[in-house]
Amino acid sequence: MxxxxxxxxxxxxxxxxxxxxxxxxxxxxxxxxxxxxxxxxxxxxxxxxxxxxxxxxxxxxxxxxxxDGQQARLTQAALETLAVVAYRQPVSRSRVSAVRGVNCDGVMRTLLQRGLVEEAGAEPETGAILYRTTNYFLERMGLRGLDELPELAPFLPEAEAVEPDSLEGVPSFDPDAREPDADENE
Missing domain, CATH: 1.10.10.10 (Winged helix-like DNA-binding domain superfamily/Winged helix DNA-binding domain)
Known part of the structure; x- marks a missing residue:
């Protein structure tokens, strides 16, 4: 206690x-x-x-x-950012922003201040700071470990039928991936 x-x-x-x-x-x-x-x-x-x-x-x-009526709840943006970190950790801010489609710098500062995420080193290629969830996150979520996070598949929209080994039709959230030129598609 x-x-x-x-x-x-x-x-x-x-x-x-x-x-x-x-x-x-x-x-x-x-x-x-x-x-x-x-x-x-x-x-x-x-x-x-x-x-x-x-x-x-x-x-x-x-x-x-x-x-006594004083609750500090997380915003929708903070919950979304926390989910991205939890499922993709260790992950950089730019990757989190790419997945969410908006800048997440302010939200990440809030999550750091609340002790839900922490720095986890740097990305070797870019030097970007990587983030991961903390034991406090696990504790607040009532989880023993990250392996107890629920599967994401039931919450994802159903994709159109594609060949099993093909990534065609699957959107890329990789900020480093470049869009193919129009000439490459023909």
């Missing part, structure tokens, strides 16, 4: 002078007990560690108490 980020089994094992397996088993047992007992909180495994959360049934009461 006093840590800023989820506590890992390895760290807890070190502090408690136990094996990580013993700690992991105990945490799973506690999580199950809290669920069976219907406690107002639950112990969840997220972002590579364990953390206490308010049980969903009581979330609105806790939100009302803690936030």
């Amino acid at each position: 006093v840590v800023d980020e989820p506590a890992t089994e390895v760290h807890l094992a070190k502090v408690l002078d136990r094996t990580a397996r013993e700690v992991g088993d105990a945490l799973r047992q506690l999580a199950d007990e809290y669920t069976v007992q219907g406690r107002g909180f639950e112990l969840r495994r997220v972002a590579g560690g364990w953390r206490f959360y308010t049980r969903a049934a009581y979330a609105s009461a806790v939100e009302a108490f803690v936030l």
Whole structure:
């Protein structure tokens, strides 16, 4: 309850002078007990560690108490930008802007300030700064890892039938890709 980020089994094992397996088993047992007992909180495994959360049934009461009407929600632009980073990471601002079709510099600054994305090095070819999501992002989304992000396919528009190995008819969002000349199409 006093840590800023989820506590890992390895760290807890070190502090408690136990094996990580013993700690992991105990945490799973506690999580199950809290669920069976219907406690107002639950112990969840997220972002590579364990953390206490308010049980969903009581979330609105806790939100009302803690936030007292002051919620800082992300804008649609911020959510779209965050989604691009989450699914294409590590990714540069220019690539995010190309996917969204608008400049995302201001939105990226907001996501950085809120701790949802972070710098992840530089692109070797261009030197552009690359971005990725943070453990805080995973925690806020209630995910254990990026592999738990939902598949995108059900949310994409259905494309016209094309040959399986062909990219014909599939739009490119690569800002470095050049448009073919008219002469090349003939």
